[in-house]
Structures are given as C-alpha cells and as structure tokens.
Amino acid sequence: MLTKVLLILLGFPIILPSRIEETHVESEMGPCAYHDDVYGPKPQDPKKKLPSEEIKPTAIDTHRDLGKLPAATQILDSILNNSDYKLRPGIGEKPTVVTVELSVNTLGPISIPDMEYSIDITLYQTWYDERLRYNGSFESFVLNGNMMSQLWIPDTFFRNSKEIRVYSVTVHSQVVRIHRDGKVLYTDRMTIDAGCSFHMLKFPMDSHSCPLSFSSSSYPENEIMYKWKDFKLEINENNSWKLLQFDFTGVSNETKIISTMAGDFMVITLFFNVSRRFGFNAVQNYVPSSMTTIMSWISFWIKKESAPARTSLGITSVLTITTLGSCTQKNFPRESYMTALDVYIAICFLFCLCALVEFAVLNFLIHNHTRSRASPRLRYPPTRARDLTPTRTHAKQQQQEDIFMYDFEESGEESDEEDGPSCPAQQSLNPSLTQRRRSCCRICKYLCVVRSCDGSFWQQGRLFIHIYRLDNYSQVIFPVTFIFFNVLYWVICFNL
Known part of the structure; x- marks a missing residue:
C-alpha cells in the first residue's frame, strides 16, 4: 500500500508539466493558427448549434408549402385543358369585347424623307x-410568353x-x-x-x-x-423622347368602320399631334438668306466704274441663295408643290438677281449713251459766201455732196451742259427751247441720261x-420693298 502511494506521488509531477506545456502551446498559436496552415471551413464552437440544428422546419410546415404548388398546377392544367385556343370566347353567341390601353414609352424620331x-x-x-374561370385561393395566374400558344x-x-x-x-x-372571374390581361x-x-x-411653320x-x-x-x-392613354413624357425638331402638342382618337371584301372591321386610330420648332430653321435658312439678300445691296454704294467688284x-x-435653296430640299420628300420656305428663298433669289440686273441695265444705258454721243456726225466744210462767185458756189456745193468730214463729240457732263436743256423733263417745262438732238433721246422718251437733269419724276403725264x-x-x-414683303x-404664314 505504501509502495503504491509513493509511485503515485512520483508520477504526478511528470504528468502535470506535460499537460501545462500542451495548454501553453495551444494558447500561443491561438485560433487563427488553424486558418494559416489549413484551407477549409472554420471549426464550429461545440457550444453553438449548427444552422441545420437551429432552423428545422416541422413536418406540418413542409406539407403546407408543398401543398400549394400541386394545387396551382392542378388549377392551371384544368383551365388550360378546358379552353380551346383556336376558338374565341363567346363564339356564336356574342362578340368579344376587347378593351385597349396604351402606354407610350418613347415617341420619335420622325423621318420626313421616309414619311x-x-x-x-x-x-x-x-x-x-368564361372558359378560364376557376375556384381557388389564388387571385390570378401570371403566364409568360412560353404559354401564349x-x-x-x-x-x-x-x-x-x-x-x-x-x-x-x-x-x-x-x-x-x-x-x-375569367378576366384576361x-x-x-x-x-x-x-x-x-x-x-x-x-414648312417650317407646319404641324x-x-x-x-x-x-383585328x-x-x-x-x-x-x-x-x-x-380613353386612358398614358404618356411617359419623363422618358427621353426623340422628337428633335418637333414639340408634342397632344393626342386624339378616332373610331370608324372600314368595309372590305372580308367584312366590316372596326378600326381605332390614335393621332399624335406634333408641331415643328421654328428656331432651327430660322437660324439655318431664314437668317442666311436674308443676310445674303441685304449683302447684295452693297453694290448700290459701289462706283459704277467698278464693274468687276x-x-x-x-x-x-445669287449662287449663295441657290445653294441655300438646294440644301433645304435634301431632307424633304419629293413633292411637286412649293413650301413657305421655298417661297421666301425664291423671293430672296429674285432680289439678288434684280440687284445684279440693275447694274447691267445701268452699265448698258450709260455705255450706249456715251457711244451715241461719240458717234461721227456729218458736216460740210465751212466756206465763205463772199469769196465765192455764183459759178464757183455751185461747183463747191457739188463737191460738198461727195466730201464729208467727221466730227467726234466728247461725252460728259460739260458737253451736256453746253448743249443746254436736253432732257425730256426740261423740254416739257420749256417748249420754246431748242429741240434736243436725236442722239440724246434715242433710248426712250421716258428716260433721262443727262447728269444735270433737274426734272422731277412725274411731269405732264410722263415718268x-x-x-x-x-x-x-x-x-x-x-430695302423698302423687302421690308414690305417680310411683313406680308x-x-x-402665322394666320394660315
């Protein structure tokens, strides 16, 4: 007995340090030492329950959840088997009424060339x-596109x-x-x-x-x-509409019956009303054409001698206006009528052309008048009557019929002033004055080509x-005519 007690006392110090050493090593490594050396799930605390142990549905809950799916399947199979998709509901009894609603997500773009x-x-x-009615706890069934058939x-x-x-x-x-209740959406x-x-x-004030x-x-x-x-129509204007040059002004509907060889069909039409924005065309068409027309009037302040300028x-x-008119027709449908913009560009083209024609007429009349004043004039050579006898006078006159002298007169303001009042206006005021030479009034009796002409525009019934x-x-x-045209x-345009 004593011997056993001594052996126990001698073995206790040996076992106790080993236990303490193992506990010390485990505390130094800590709980993270496992994750540093081994890849795998974190060991669970034995005191904590597993998720499978914490949440464990009862047999009654599982039976209840699984019971709804067979019930829904059974109801859906029954209503689909009872209905015939080839025949409309109420066939042979009454027409099927289809209620329509629309939700507009995006409107546009609008293509003018393609109409x-x-x-x-x-x-x-x-x-x-009525074939789709059923009794059950489900309010409705939602089917996707795979069940449409x-x-x-x-x-x-x-x-x-x-x-x-x-x-x-x-x-x-x-x-x-x-x-x-059999309602289908x-x-x-x-x-x-x-x-x-x-x-x-x-165009461009069109709607x-x-x-x-x-x-059907x-x-x-x-x-x-x-x-x-x-007439419920939902318009989602908050979405990004692509109308670009147009503004949405409203919507209206129309219901009518169209008669065809297959029967009378009910047709419902929605009208989406849009109006064109004026700002784009004003900047791209009206302003350039107006400025080009005004620019052509600068030639009126350029000297008549500067023909090249x-x-x-x-x-x-003229070429600029023509280019503007051609560019506006690129995005237009091929129509035979003229638009409001075409009329405006055509009038601007006419103004530019008239400015060019005005200089051509002015240059032609002045050049024609200058050439007529510089044309050769036939004159007899001067002779003294006292130095000639009757016989010699007769011979001299016979010689003058075959001999001519050319005298060129210089055109200019001085020659006009020396000739006296030679314009039709002054002659109408002074009938007693000498009759104007034919060369000065050869162009037209209503025109005055004399620079010093003081006659008014309208005198004695003549302009x-x-x-x-x-x-x-x-x-x-x-400028006055162009302003009057713009006002008109x-x-x-705005009253039509």
Whole structure:
C-alpha cells in the first residue's frame, strides 16, 4: 500500500508539466493558427448549434408549402385543358369585347424623307373568357410568353405599320394574367415604325398628326369589338423622347368602320399631334438668306466704274441663295408643290438677281449713251459766201455732196451742259427751247441720261427716270420693298 502511494506521488509531477506545456502551446498559436496552415471551413464552437440544428422546419410546415404548388398546377392544367385556343370566347353567341390601353414609352424620331415615325409602346388588351374561370385561393395566374400558344389571343395588328420590333431580352415581353372571374390581361411591349403623310406646304411653320391605327386582321365587327377604357392613354413624357425638331402638342382618337371584301372591321386610330420648332430653321435658312439678300445691296454704294467688284458681288449672292435653296430640299420628300420656305428663298433669289440686273441695265444705258454721243456726225466744210462767185458756189456745193468730214463729240457732263436743256423733263417745262438732238433721246422718251437733269419724276403725264441716279433709287426701293414683303409674308404664314 505504501509502495503504491509513493509511485503515485512520483508520477504526478511528470504528468502535470506535460499537460501545462500542451495548454501553453495551444494558447500561443491561438485560433487563427488553424486558418494559416489549413484551407477549409472554420471549426464550429461545440457550444453553438449548427444552422441545420437551429432552423428545422416541422413536418406540418413542409406539407403546407408543398401543398400549394400541386394545387396551382392542378388549377392551371384544368383551365388550360378546358379552353380551346383556336376558338374565341363567346363564339356564336356574342362578340368579344376587347378593351385597349396604351402606354407610350418613347415617341420619335420622325423621318420626313421616309414619311414615317417611330414609337415605343406597351399595349394592354383586356377581355373575358368564361372558359378560364376557376375556384381557388389564388387571385390570378401570371403566364409568360412560353404559354401564349395555349390561350386565345386577339389577332390585333397595326394597319399603318412598316416594321414592328418585339422585345425578347432576356425573355419575350409578352405577359398574360388570368383572373379568377375569367378576366384576361395581355401585355406586350413593342417598337413600331409607322407611316405618316406629312403635308409640308407650311414648312417650317407646319404641324402634323401622326396616326397609329389598329384592328383585328380576321374577325369582323360582329365578332370582335374594340373600345377604350375612358380613353386612358398614358404618356411617359419623363422618358427621353426623340422628337428633335418637333414639340408634342397632344393626342386624339378616332373610331370608324372600314368595309372590305372580308367584312366590316372596326378600326381605332390614335393621332399624335406634333408641331415643328421654328428656331432651327430660322437660324439655318431664314437668317442666311436674308443676310445674303441685304449683302447684295452693297453694290448700290459701289462706283459704277467698278464693274468687276459689283459683278462678282452680285454673282456670289445669287449662287449663295441657290445653294441655300438646294440644301433645304435634301431632307424633304419629293413633292411637286412649293413650301413657305421655298417661297421666301425664291423671293430672296429674285432680289439678288434684280440687284445684279440693275447694274447691267445701268452699265448698258450709260455705255450706249456715251457711244451715241461719240458717234461721227456729218458736216460740210465751212466756206465763205463772199469769196465765192455764183459759178464757183455751185461747183463747191457739188463737191460738198461727195466730201464729208467727221466730227467726234466728247461725252460728259460739260458737253451736256453746253448743249443746254436736253432732257425730256426740261423740254416739257420749256417748249420754246431748242429741240434736243436725236442722239440724246434715242433710248426712250421716258428716260433721262443727262447728269444735270433737274426734272422731277412725274411731269405732264410722263415718268422720267434719271439713269445716272438709278443707284440712288435702288438704295431706297430695294430695302423698302423687302421690308414690305417680310411683313406680308409673316402675317400670312402665322394666320394660315
């Protein structure tokens, strides 16, 4: 007995340091030492429960959740098997009433050359199908585009559409919601390129109504009837509309019956009203054409002798107006009528052309008058009557019939003043004066080519125009006429 007690006392110090050493090493490594050396999940605290132990559904909850899915499947299978998608609801009894609503997501852009516009809409169609009624705790079922082939859907199509793009990312945008009472809501989002006839007679002060008409493609009026739900049309103007040069002014609708060989179809048409913004065309067309016309009048203040300067300015103005008129027609449909902008550019072209013609007329008349004053004049050689006998006088006269002398007169203001009053205006005031030479009034009896002519414009029933003062007349007539044209033009355009 004593021996056993001694052995126990001697072995206790050996076991105790080893226990303490192991505990010390574990405390130095810490809990992170495991993650530094080994990749794997963190060991769980034995005092804490696992998630599978903390949350453990009872058998009653699992049975309740699994019981709803078979019930929904059973209801859906029953209503789909009882309905025939090939036949419309109420066939042979009454027409199917389809209620239509639209939500406009984006309107535009509007293409004038192609006469079409683009619109992004979400189409809502609602109708009742008694074959889809069911009893159950579910208020409605939502079916995606994969189930469309098992239901009857109205064959609605857009009559003036050129291209329709349906959204299919990530799945088809077609959605059907079936209610307990048999009400069916069909939703589809699409982008439509629809045709629109643009009447450009008042361009650029024009406004248009772009239609969007739809109807059934195979069911006449006595089988399918469309109606609006209190004309509810949702316009999402907060979205980025692409009207560019146009402003949206409102929407209106129209319902009519179209008779065809297949029957009478009900057609509903929406009109999206837009008006063109004037600012762009004012900067790009009206201001350049007006400034070019005014610039052509600078030639009236250039001397008549500077023919190259005046000619080049006139030709440049005419070519600029022609280029502006051609550029405006690039984005236009090929129409046979003239627009309001074409009329304005045509008048500006006429003003520039008249400014060029004015210098041509002035130069021609002055040159013609100068040449006529410098033409050779026939005169007999001077002789003294007292130095000649009758015989010699007769011989001398016979010789003068064959001999001529040319005397050139210089044209100018001095010669005109020396000749005295030679204009028609002064001759009408002074009939007793010497008759003017034929060379001075060879052009026209209503024109005065003498620089010193003091006659007024209107005298004794005749309108006398001073050719040398033609530029002075143009400096007043052209601006006044152009201002009068602008006032008349804008009053007519804004009142039409």
